[in-house]
Amino acid sequence: MKNILIALSVAVAGVGLGAPASRAETAHHMMVSPAELKWADVPSLPPGVKIAVIEGPLNEAVPITFRLKFPADYKLPAHWHPGIEHVTVMSGTFNMGTGDKLDTTKTNPLSAGSVAIMAPRTQHFAWTREEAIVQVHGMGPWGINYVNPADDPRKK
Template sequence: MRSTLAALYAALVLAGLGAPPVWAQSGGHMMMMPDEMKWTDVPSLPPGAKISILEGPISEAVPFTFRLKFPANYQIAAHWHPAIEHVTVISGTFNLGTGDKLDNSKTVALSAGGVAIMQPRTPHFGWNKDETIVQVHGMGPWGISYINPADDPRKK
């Protein structure tokens, strides 16, 4: 009896922590090599950034995953997102900081494998020296709101 209850408890814990809901929504597995990713411009970020959407759509209330490729010497002004954002550095070094204004001296340098988890509506900013690729995932819809509206490239 005790082992049956333990097994049931373990199964419930694993069910709660295990397979993400996207598996049920995707209808199957997806595998992709980096050279198969389609990169496009990102109107909501300063010119030069490219996006490859791996899972989404990012505009709906579903899990999303995308990669961003930033050219050398790229900066993203202070902004926030409506939902939690998980960022993993794939290559290069991405410098992230929190606050209402981009300040290169107040950032943490995240190298490949580094992770940042930004809570909803947390003002933050980023920059890099060399080409950098990051992977972003979370629950949509994804959006970006700039602290200073003049920094929003969609309004230029």
């Protein structure tokens, strides 16, 4: 594996910014099972991805945790985020690379259990062959900026 640790995180402006309704929670303790996750569409990503916000809201300067479910044969164009990204692959293989254009030959395959960390403003991209679920955590607010503005689904 290359020496560069890479990561994906995704902003989800306007999508389920709160945590799931059914969970065990106190002011300093929370437990959530996979069955309790509430999946929603992600308008800031090309169609097909689903998000489940675990901790948030994503648009505030608070700790955030969310999962993204990517379908098979998905391509996420080159983009960057204003904050650091911490990504853990929960299932499937998530292929990630750095640069200003998606190039499937220049990626690292990250299998379940893999972790990637991306510094703020690092241009990167991703793709899948099979369904993959990743968990992203960090500090909000979260944002996504596409290298090529024409790739931004919010502008279509």
